[in-house]
Amino acid sequence: MSGLTTIAVRAARSAGDFLLRTGERLHELRVEQKGPNDFVSDADREAERRIVEIIHRSYPDHAILGEEGGAQGDSTARWIIDPLDGTTNYLHAFPWFAVSIALEIQGRLEVGVIYDPTRNELFVAERGQGARLDDRRLRVSQHGKLAGAMIGTGFPFKSVDHLDAYTETFKAVSREGCAVRRAGSAALDLAYVAAGRFDGFWELGLEKWDIAAGVLLIQEAGGAVTDIRGGDRFMATGNVVGGNLRVHQALLDTIKSHLGDDLRA
Template sequence: MNSVNPENRKEREPYVVTSKGYTAVAINAAAKAGEWIKSRQGQVKELGSKTSAQDLVTEVDKGVEQMIRRLILTHYPDHAILGEEGVEPGADNVAFALEEARKHDYLWIVDPIDGTTNFVHGFPFYCVSIALVASGELTVGVIYDPIRDEMFVAEKGKGAYMHGIPAAVSAEREPGSSLIAMGFPPDRVFAQPANMAGLQQILPQVRGIRAGGSAALHLAYVAIGRVDGYWEVGLSPWDCAAGVLLVQESGGRVTDTLGKPYDIGTRHVVASNGGIHDFLVTSLGEAKGTGFES
């Protein structure tokens, strides 16, 4: 269905990480964390919530983030780490933590389990997401899906890959033939109405919409052409940093919901193969579903 644009397809030669550098460390951390997460599915003992009853956190989330922190800091003790479980809930707290984190030359952005609600329910759609921002630029993005054993890797200027095979976004340019992903974050007051408005506007115009419950995996799916586009209002940096680089390095496009360039502080995100991007942005504007409406 989602044909791959041959112009975006690189030579199908396996990509091999040969150094002990940033990417290798991110892959190692994601793989080890993913293995442990998978082993704990169905064994959650402590279930808590953050901003609402829908915003879940488990002891597994916390343990995995500590594991990833240790693995990164073993190699790079002077680097900063911004992780979901290390920041108090709420948009203001996230914004403050991000501004502090931006002061560092090397910043790792970590989501130990993107899709915690899925993990808790045994719904097999969640992942580990790790990104590195160097001197203000997204440099490395790694997403690991432990259920499917799929490792998505992107390096700035070097492309994106799944298990070493170059990734490319789809070639679809017609909204009516496109499959779109979206999300519903836990915020029922601000984000949900905006996302619902976008859904009502876009759904009648496309082939289908999927909401799997993991922003990072949705972005990875855009990068490899499984879906043609994705949008969501109300995200945090750890939800999308790694996935954004994957999309960009696969030949896709990422902006905010107004069409402005993505920044690691962008909360309202549109990602696509490029061919249907303007359609998504325009539709969200018409629906007043950008998240920027007063």
């Protein structure tokens, strides 16, 4: 494990352990609404502060892009941080949330870490070194078609303009005979694709911090991630399709005819 990855793991565990402790007194948290169905709590902010502190202790010149703190610094090395992916779940004591940390160097993802503190599962990817869950090497599933597949997704609750298009894609995928699951943390959904627990995933309107670490995990586990046109603009658009190679292509083929012109463009 490289020094950069070691720092990412240390930061993720620190934030995750803090979230678990704080989760025992949720009634004391101050919660604010950032937008429709979009909440932030003191726990999100403090978890991000701890992550940034650990990173800057070793790499003070590195830039930060955090969900809560926004963009900080100017460097070719940038950490992309979601300190609590699944805030609404967390605030309701629903145990499906994670810490997501990625490192991008000169625009290319190099490290991805997703930590599920509830299950004490640590997903780690390094470019060219594969992906691991704790000490086990990860590979995407071998399921070859949508029928019988387990597919993760998320509703575009922050981007209501996408809701009609998303609903049509949901209908189309569901008709293929697969099981579709929506639990509320895109980071964990992507990690589960890398681990072969989900065969595929799609969602519209995500942010960079939601997907950066999970994208690298899937790629290093032998899978594919694209935007909904099959291109590489997923970090810019937030419209993501991922999975093992065959399910990824089947998802693309199924959903693309149900998208509006604004999403195809």
